[in-house]
Amino acid sequence: MRKREAGRGTRHKFRWDNRMHFYVLRRLLYTLPIILGVTIVCFSFIHLAPGDPIGAVLPENASAQVVAEIKAAYGFDRPLPVQYLKWLGRVLGGDFGTSIMTRRTVISEVAPAVANTALLAVTAIGLSFTFGITLGLLAGFSNRRVTDRSVTAFAVVGISVPHYWLGMVMVVIFAVLLHSLPATGMGPAGTNILAFTGEDISHLILPALTLATIPTGVLARSVRAMVAEVRRQEFVQTLKGKGLRRGRIFLHIVKNAAPPIMAIMGLQFAQLLGGSILVETVFAWPGTGFLLNAAIATRDLPLLQGTVIVLAIFFVLTNLFVDVLQTAVDPRVRRA
Amino acid sequence: MPRDPLVEVRDLSVRFVNRDIDLTVVDDVSFRLDAGEVLCFLGESGSGKTVTMRALLRLLPPHARIGGSIRLAGHDVTAMSERQLEAVRGPVGAMIFQEPMTALDPVFTIGTQIAETIVAHEAVSWAQARARALELLEMVQIPSAARRLDAYPHELSGGLRQRAMIALALSCKPALLLADEPTTALDATVQIQILLLIRSLQKELGMATIFVTHDIGVACEVADRIAVMYAGRFVETGPVADIVASPAHPYTAGLLRSTVSASTRGERLASIPGGPPDLTDMPPGCAFGPRCVSHGAACDAGVPPLIPFAGGRASRCLLTKEVVHAGQGGGSVSREAHM
Secondary structure, three states, X not given: OOOOOOOOOOOOOOOOOHHHHHHHHHHHHHHXXXXXXXXXXXXXXXXXXXXXXXXXXXXXXXXXXXXXXXHHHHOOOOOHHHHXXXXXXXXHOOOOOEOOOOOOEHHHHHHHHHHHHHHHHHHHHHHHHHHHHHHHHHHHHOOOHHHHHHHHHHHHHHHHOOHHHHHHXXXXXXXXXXXXXXXXXXXXXXXXXXXXXXXXXXXXXXXXXHHHHHHHHHHHHHHHHHHHHHHOOXXXXXXXXXXXXXXXXXXHHHHHHHHHHHHHHXXXXXXXXOOOHHHHHHOOOOOHHHHHHHHHHOXXXXXXXXXXXXXXHHHHHXXXXXXXXXXXXXXXXXXX | OOOOOOEEEEEEEEEEEOOOOEEEEEEEEEEEEOOOOEEEEEOOOOOOHHHHHHHHOOOOOXXXXXXXXXXXOOEEHHHOOHHHHHHHEOOOEEEEOOOHHXXXXXXXXXXXXXXXXXXXXOOOOHHHHHHHHHHHHHXXXXXXXXHHOOOOHHHOOHHHHHHHHHHHHHOOXXXXXXXEOOOXXXXXXXXXXXXXXXXXXXXXXXXXXXXXXXXXHHHHHHOOEEEEEEOOEEEEEEEHHHHHHOOOOHHHHHHHHOOXXXXXXXXXXXXXXXXXXXXOOOOOOOOOHHHXXXXXXXXXXXXXXXXXXXXXXXXXXXXXXXXXXXXXXXXXXXXXXXX
């Protein structure tokens, strides 16, 4: 057993001990079957969907022989398990195939889209974490019914309003009527935030605000609920009873409320990283949602598969990160 | 403080008020407590004993309204701001809770929870506070205390958790220790250890202590004086030995008769008929009236006063004088009371 020096570890902080290594390792191993499962689902759902990918590239009057040749060229004539294994082998090597529509590699299509979406997602998540957590804390710590009720009302509206509709309304107000912000597209600097100018930021504002609405509402509501629940617990009386300052009690409550909130934040972030088909289409933002939309519309199977897998892996990794973080904050999780 | 009692409570009342109800849960409670003295609030659940104790440190929910006056070591607790109370909670009065699992913060180590209390009240560094926390854990006889400093509450057994809770309460050397059923949530074998520990620490440190319990055996074990509570009021107060020997109030007498002991083996245990009154629908006079064998018409005229009598005792019963004269068995007043 390590004996700590007096004076170290007195303030609260994340504890990283041997059990943490073990936990992280085990959690990492868990993600492998999950990712494998994702690849199987991605591979098979496309074969379950109606419509023939070959039909999209070939003219309608193509002869049966040409169809068969094309099928053979893409490997669509082989049994499904064989197709899956061959495909998986290539995917593991980083080769997601070639887009049927653009004839460019899937990776070269997906990578910039992921970057574009990430820029939007990080901005939106920054906004929603800031506002959602602030509002949630405000409502959770307030003893006044008015504050609590108005935050809850705001949160419910935020969660319920259809965000593509909100996006269009904002376009109408800020772009069409006020001419103050651009309606669509990215700024000239793209994702190179070092070269950002006012114009790039102005392009980001409307889509980021639109995307931030739902996570802000979700967070405000869950932070409020968690804080209120923790405040009702008996140990808060102990903290008051030993004469702690309000700031210190606040710290205790926040640390107790944090683990479930972090899980929610992780899910929200992962969802935003996936891009929003509707919002990116409304704002013509060239991200993954936009790409997925195009891939679906044109039945571009390799592109669709590649995009979905990349997004799913992001999702799994975000959850892994959140789980590890949660474990570091809450000692009780390490027991499990 | 020359000659002033450590605790002086006068006409304390606590009401829980919200839009729909206004409920008086504690009423007409007055008592004094000197340094080093042990007072026990004895009563059933809902009799107001915990609320009375928590009122002393104003640890009540926001909808509670406190009336009367509470003086703790010269501080007027009822008139203080939350900020001023922070200085009282801990060094003047500290509290041990019934359920140590829920009363300790689950995501902070025991060491941090004790050390932060010391840091909050004294000008010491975290390192010094941690060293003090270690001493405190040793004082409450936690084995391998150095290792437990880094333990989280869920990693300790119930008994050790309660010891840690006691160490926490003692961390700022309080003049008054408030113990709210500190043994109720524990196994029977652990209960007596914790009880003995609290008693020996109380003697060693000379703390005044208020103990809340529903267990008359516990009261006899630790208390100098007891105050029996019923429906939010004291119904009988006095030295523990005298009350046990000759209870003056019919409720106390009923409590004592319904206690299990070796002498009642094989007999059917007596119980008080009925249940405590609904606080929203109190009887007109004596709250115990409807359950009392000696109940008479005069009892319903109004709430009887707490009638003082010989030996520093008092009883909230109109028949008080009679009962005492009839049952006077020359009970000597000893400060050390054992059953």
